[in-house]
Amino acid sequence: MTGIRNILILTGAGVSAESGVATFRGPDGLWEGHRVEDVATPEGFARDPELVHAFYDARRARLGKVGPNAAHQALARLDHEWPGELLLVTQNVDDLHERAGSQRLLHMHGALNNGWCLRCNERFGWEGMMGAAAQCPSCATYGMVRPDIVWFGEIPYGMDQIDAALLRADLFVSIGTSGAVYPAAGFVRTARYRGASTLEINLEPSQGSIFFDERRYGPAGTEVPAWVD
């Protein structure tokens, strides 16, 4: 990685697949059993909060039964050893990157283990079941807590920090994402436009694969350590 100082990495559900976390669009993917509009939009939450809480409570419970894989661990190693700038932006709401030790990390679509009270606007860590009647640990109100997740139609977190990193990146790497959801799916074109070299690591070509200078296809648990080490 000669001549590379600033690295921006984007991950998606594919990086957690080998840990046993369901992807969205794959066979038995998350969107198989649920209509996106029903479980991942503010309108769906307003219509049926119990359904949405059940969807996220089940995923939060599952998170306790899985662990980081070799891809998460390799990215954590790179984070610790890379002398230049590095930002790992994940679309994933699981906590496997931080459990592997990644620190220069940004959850652009929120986190399963966080809650958000719509009455006092506080955000807080949340373990276990949430359910529609949950009590806000900050203002003690019942039934106003939602998962702190970015739903469709909502503005992703950290866009300023991501834009700044896109501006400075010499290398943009996309790992385990289908490139189907924006604004994340547009990052490769922005990075390329600003002169960064671009690498895709995925099981198969993503919707944006034509924009990548280099492509490595295979399981992230194998390809990412091979790229890092």
Ligand SMILES: CC(C)NC(=O)[C@H](Cc1c[nH]c2ccccc12)NC(=O)[C@H](CCCC/N=C(/NCCC(=O)O)S[C@H]1O[C@H](COP(=O)(O)OP(=O)(O)OC[C@H]2O[C@@H](n3cnc4c(N)ncnc43)[C@H](O)[C@@H]2O)[C@@H](O)[C@H]1O)NC(=O)OCc1ccccc1
């Ligand atoms: C469907 C799509 C067209 N819709 C959008 O993009 C919309 C905007 C939009 C609407 N209409 C449009 C029309 C055109 C363009 C855009 C739009 N986007 C939004 O609404 C976003 C908000 C989107 C966020 C929604 N929330 C998520 N997640 C949290 C919830 C939850 O988790 O439940 S999105 C969710 O789906 C996406 C899933 O994609 P992937 O992670 O890639 O997973 P997928 O299953 O699809 O693919 C897995 C890949 O891994 C590979 N793989 C599998 N196993 C492995 C393996 N073992 N190793 C390696 N690779 C592997 C597979 O081959 C595959 O390629 C992720 O982003 C994920 O976070 N907000 C916004 O635009 O606000 C304005 C704005 C914009 C810019 C700046 C300011 C404001």
